[in-house]
Amino acid sequence: MVLRWYTVVVDCNDVRKQAAWWAEALGWQTIYENDDECVNVPGWVTPEVARDIPWERIGPGMVFVPVPEGKTVKNRLHLDFAPHTSQDREAEIARLEALGAQRVSVGQPDDASFTVLADPEGNEFCVLSSRDF
Structure with missing residues (x-):
């Protein structure tokens, strides 16, 4: 028996705005939405x-839940995303910034092969170098 990684839960102040932002950023869809919870899954999933x-091969979704407090410190856990080698990594970072992401410093070196961004509520995530797999 194995467990399936089911979701990543994101604490936030505005669940609808955060779910919509991440759906746009990742090309996903929101499949459940109310003021207390929103659920996103990849756009191709029906x-x-x-x-x-098979159950164990279905990738995780993202769930957005409300919390009363704002983010105050660096995340202990963050998500890494990588463009395919056929994509323009810098253009993808610019697209995310145009959606409202901001570049942030979490102590990464100046010559890092990844870029640290934060979503509109300050949750850090990384855009890695382009990958084939």
Whole structure:
């Protein structure tokens, strides 16, 4: 028996805005939405497709839940994203910045092969170098 990584839960002040931002950033879709919880999954996932994928091979979604406090310190856990080698990494970073992401410093070296960004509520994530796999 193995566990399936089901979701990444993101604490936030405005669940609808955060879910919409991440859906746009990743090309995902919001499949459940109310003031207390929003759920995003990859854009290509449909109930029919999900039924044909073995349980343990279905990737995680993102769940956004409200918390009363704002973010105050660096995340202990963050997400890493990588563009494909056929994509323009700098253009992707510019697209995320145009959506509202901001470059942040968490102590990374100046010559890092990754770029640290924060979503509109300050949650850090990284855009890595381009990858084939």
